[in-house]
Amino acid sequence: xPFSRTNVIMLQNFKAISLSYKKAPLDIRELIALDxxxxxxxxxxxKGFLQATDILVLSTCNRTEVYYNSDTDYSTEIVKLLGIxxxxxxxxxxxxxxxxxxxxDDAVQHLFDVSMxxxxxxxxxxxxSNQVKVAYQWSADNETAGPFLHRLMHTIxxxxxxxxxxxxxxxxxxxTSYAAIELIEELTxxxxxxxxxxVGVGEIGADVCRNLKDLGYKNVKxxxxxxxxxxxxxxxxxxxxxxxxxxxxxMKEADVIISSVARxxxxxxxxxxxRLNALTYKFFIDLAVPRSVEPEVESxxxxxxxxxxxxxxxxxxxxxxxxxxIPKVKEIVAESIEQFNDWSKEMMVxxxxxxxxxxLETIRQEExxxxxxxxxxxxxxxxxxxxxxxMQKIIKLPVLQLKAACKRGEAETLIDLLNDLFSLENxxxxxxxxxx
Numbered sequence: 406x407p408f409s410r411t412n413v414i415m416l417q418n419f420k421a422i423s424l425s426y427k428k429a430p431l432d433i434r435e436l437i438a439l440d441x442x443x444x445x446x447x448x449x450x451x452k453g454f455l456q457a458t459d460i461l462v463l464s465t466c467n468r469t470e471v472y473y474n475s476d477t478d479y480s481t482e483i484v485k486l487l488g489i490x491x492x493x494x495x496x497x498x499x500x501x502x503x504x505x506x507x508x509x510d511d512a513v514q515h516l517f518d519v520s521m522x523x524x525x526x527x528x529x530x531x532x533x534s535n536q537v538k539v540a541y542q543w544s545a546d547n548e549t550a551g552p553f554l555h556r557l558m559h560t561i562x563x564x565x566x567x568x569x570x571x572x573x574x575x576x577x578x579x580x581t582s583y584a585a586i587e588l589i590e591e592l593t594x595x596x597x598x599x600x601x602x603x604v605g606v607g608e609i610g611a612d613v614c615r616n617l618k619d620l621g622y623k624n625v626k627x628x629x630x631x632x633x634x635x636x637x638x639x640x641x642x643x644x645x646x647x648x649x650x651x652x653x654x655x656m657k658e659a660d661v662i663i664s665s666v667a668r669x670x671x672x673x674x675x676x677x678x679x680r681l682n683a684l685t686y687k688f689f690i691d692l693a694v695p696r697s698v699e700p701e702v703e704s705x706x707x708x709x710x711x712x713x714x715x716x717x718x719x720x721x722x723x724x725x726x727x728x729x730x731i732p733k734v735k736e737i738v739a740e741s742i743e744q745f746n747d748w749s750k751e752m753m754v755x756x757x758x759x760x761x762x763x764x765l766e767t768i769r770q771e772e773x774x775x776x777x778x779x780x781x782x783x784x785x786x787x788x789x790x791x792x793x794x795x796m797q798k799i800i801k802l803p804v805l806q807l808k809a810a811c812k813r814g815e816a817e818t819l820i821d822l823l824n825d826l827f828s829l830e831n832x833x834x835x836x837x838x839x840x841x
Contacts, residue, residue: 417509418474418554419459419472419509420472420473420475420479420480420506420509420512421505421511421512421515422471422480422483422484422505423469423504424468424470424499424502425467425470425513425524426467426468427476427504429499429502429728434467434468434469434500436491437469437487437491437496437499437500438464438469439469439491441539441543443464444462444464444540445547447487447490448458448462448543448549449463450486450490451545452512452548452549454486454765457474458549459551459554459557460474460544460550461473461540461544461550461558462540462543462544463519463536463537464540465536466615467525468524470519474554478505478507480507481497484497484503485497497522505819510511513745516557516561517564517738517741518738520537520561520564520565521533521568521574521734523740526727527624528724528727529574529575529579531575531583532616535619536730551748556748556749560741561713563737563740563741563743567737567741568734569672571737572730572737573726573730574727574733576723576726577727579720579723579724579727580612581609582612582615582616582692584716584717584720585690585692585716586622587719588716588719589601589688593661598624599622599624599660600659600660601626601659601660601661601662602626602627602655602659602661602662602663602698603627603663604652604664604672605629605665605666605667605693605697606634606665607667609651610629610663611638613629613663614644615641615642618644624653625644625645626644626645627639627646627647628648628652628655650830653680656678656687657683659687662687662689663692664690664691664693665692665693665697666693666697667693667695669697671695671696671697671698672697673689673699674699674702675704675705678702678705678708678734679705680743683707686707686709687707687708688710689702689708689709689711691710692713694713696712696713698710698712750793751808761803765796765797769792769793769796772792773788773789773792776788
């Protein structure tokens with residue numbers, strides 16, 4: 406690109422398009438959500454069709470989002486390309502469910518807030534930071550991440566570490582399904598591999614299964630009266646289906662039974678559980694309302710029952726701690742964004758710094774060339790070392806002044822002055838002469 410004063414400062418134009426639970430119901434989110442394979446295909450499609458850099462695609466059960474760096478608003482094109490990737494005809498009819506963030510600062514702030522869990526349905530969601538890391542890895546793998554996105558993501562990861570260390574924002578389980586799994590860890594011991602049977606795959610049962618999968622539990626079986634529904638969830642979560650008529654055998658093998666069976670009277674009765682002749686502890690976690698486990702079940706030796714009140718109290722306490730931490734989290738995020746913006750501004754003047762270094766290096770080398778033939782090898786080496794040291798000291802102050810002016814938003818005047826003094830139009834933007 407030819408040098409001109411209009412492109413001296415290369416402003417970043419980070420943008421985002423977001424479909425989330427805030428505007429889109431579950432059936433729309435499910436329709437548009439991307440699995441890993443679709444995400445990778447979509448990234449390549451975006452890379453090929455858009456004049457954009459630093460492309461990131463994030464897709465979870467609560468949101469599907471695209472972040473990109475471009476002067477152009479590509480939100481309409483992105484939705485159309487998403488439709489092609491998903492095989493959805495006339496996807497533009499869902500356009501109003503998307504939120505468009507075309508202001509750079511808004512898009513950066515949104516990605517920080519999403520990554521911290523400030524935008525999650527369950528505030529402080531423990532899974533989102535890992536999902537963002539995976540999305541970034543896909544960008545890196547598909548070569549859609551440039552220096553801007555690399556720096557942004559590493560700033561976000563560092564910020565997340567501060568949030569974990571300095572606040573209670575990630576403490577405890579703040580949803581019923583998370584709290585149920587946290588209870589399993591308490592009951593069976595962290596790092597243990599309990600046999601778990603999930604009975605009933607309604608909304609809460611399905612959430613439990615997804616969380617068990619995300620947290621790496623291996624020995625999980627699911628059972629449901631409607632076998633087809635259980636099979637769909639089992640395929641999604643890579644879990645084993647137990648035919649409902651074999652539930653008694655499944656209960657015998659299970660250490661933990663999680664029930665969300667919807668019916669007016671308890672499904673698990675004292676007589677039913679007593680016939681299991683349990684030789685080890687069995688834990689029933691009853692997430693159903695009305696209760697699906699008869700209270701008298703707990704009178705059987707070795708059997709413990711935990712109901713929805715126990716779980717929700719645990720979730721409510723954790724949620725309150727998280728909500729109380731939000732101001733501190735926002736303060737940490739604001740500090741990180743300020744530091745990131747300082748870096749971004751410095752990157753804008755980086756080409757000018759390289760041109761200035763190259764201009765001074767050219768002067769140095771031209772002057773050395775005039776005298777080096779009269780010098781011996783030792784003298785030439787000494788002169789080279791002395792002049793390099795001089796140039797580094799000479800350039801230090803202009804570089805510091807340029808970076809400081811950039812932070813104040815006053816860099817253009819200084820860039821123009823340096824350009825006039827050293828004819829920077831004739832210099833390459835990269836420091837390819839290695840001035841040392």
